[in-house]
Amino acid sequence: MTRRNHRDRPLSSSVGRLVEPRSLGLLAAGFYLGFVGVLVGVLATFTGLGRLVGALVSTETMTAAGLSLGAATCAAAASLLVAVPAGYALAHRRLNVIVETLVDLPLVLPPVAVGIGLLLFFQTRVGEFLETHTVRFVFTRWGIVLAQFSLTVGFALRLVKDAFEGVDARFESTARTLGAGPWAAFREVTLPLAGRGIATAAVLTWARAVGDFGATVLVAGATRERTETLPIAVFLNLSAVRLEQAVAVALTLLLFAFAALLLVRRAMTRSFR
């Protein structure tokens, strides 16, 4: 062959390495980390350390943080309570394309739309009946949990379903031939093998719940120190033009989220080698 494609020519090694997928990916990862760093840096340098600590230990922030943690944990737990059995049932099953899309729909639903949906629901007879005979949701702390649950349950289902789909169905059927009943096979084989994926789903679900503003504010309102989660505290301080306080609360939220994610990650690596 006399004619050589110009692509066959060996690139000079350093330039060649730069355009390899992995190197380009590292560049992208570096950009992302830098981007996050700048955002946090802007927030962190906006206010002095003294003010930050002051805002952190203020009653308002502490109450909001406690409420945020409690509500998001309740909501994520409730979401998983639905998502784990539903995800297990829907995994390894050829679903109707409409059903499959419906499962994915909540992922793109804006939180505000979820909030409006819930508010309208409590205007109906069924909603009113529930409110008078069970718990009050609208403008209460239960409303926060409900809003966050509604926002995250579809998200959790999608992730948990994927986690179960990652476990080869033959493990469970082989366990059955060895004498395990359906419950034992699920508990001993499928659940532990999907464990890492479910734990990831739990963390992401919790994170989505903690960060929610739109759904929470519509259902639970923004009553200072009553239905005030951390994102709502940021909003309340902003609307009262207390910019430094708002930034301090936002940083608190970041700090809490970082600590929580770190803890969960540590626990996960310990239990799943």
Added chain:
Amino acid sequence: MIEVRGLGVRVGPFALHDVNLTVSPAEYHVLLGPTGVGKSVLLQTIAGIRRPTSGVIRIGGRDVTHLPPEARDVGFVPQDYALFPHRTVEENISFGLRMRRQRPAVVRARVEALAAKMGLESLLGRHVESLSGGERQRVALCRALAIAPTVLLLDEPTNAVDPSRRRLLWAELKRLQRETGVTTLHITHLFDEALAVADRLSVFLDGRVRQEGTADEVFSRPARRDVAEFLAVANLFEATVERAGNGVAHLRWNGMLLEVAPAPDLPAGTRVSWCIRPGDVMILRPDRPVGHPVRENQVEGRIVGQLPGETVRTLWVEIALPGETRPSAPPTRLEIHIPNHAFLRLGPVIGGTVRLSLKRSGIRILLDEEKT
């Protein structure tokens, strides 16, 4: 024992209809068939992982058709073994016993005894990811045998094993089956494997058992053309029955009349397939014309190819059949196996002319699909 009667299974667009299979107690039975014909589906249905749409499955005389897998008492080794990756070797082997709520001391004793028998003691504490293909196969087998099952079901058990290690595993499988006496159904697409382990074998084609018998019976005397084709039987031809009766048949093979005995009684004019094993074609030596034991069905031909082997030499001989009408037809070619020492005394090889005799007892008449 395993009895499958009139079994139907549906898996998406794929379906098995009216499958019948019998495995006698303590027998090592091989279900041999090409890949993708539903052998695995059949095995999974016997294990209870798939529900049949019709038919009956009996294991050890008990109707298990509608029982869940855990109540069937089968030892199942799936393809690629499905060892639990989150458990150690010991935990994998003891899984069935723990599910049967055996006391820990009993479990430990049984696992240790079995592991010793299979040479797995040193692996007990290992995680399954670190095992080789052969080690995985033995662990999967050990796990299935730990529950002392009524029947053992093996799905292509040496598929994930290095081919050079297979012979060792065949010997091991055979030894374990003899020692435990467990009724075994083993499915494979490998002829060597079937010949190595089977007491009896069934050839599974197009979703049906097409022939059942000892390995020797099936390989040397395929009953049908499709079985012969699947087993890649050399020397498969077609002919017409000229006359048949009293256990002797004469077949018209182009211009030549072939004598076959023993042979079934068939009406004259029937189109049949026939085959002859390469070892049943004799080369008549021109220097010893008198007193040669076999003189039946003589035909002349020219050696066109040869291939050395460990003990036998393979020769291909093109033969000119009298009365072959179409000159454009591909020449008829016979494959012949002769012992290496006989080959050395043969004289001229490629291009040489030889006289052949087709042993009349070596010719096997195959009935076509529709007639069985």
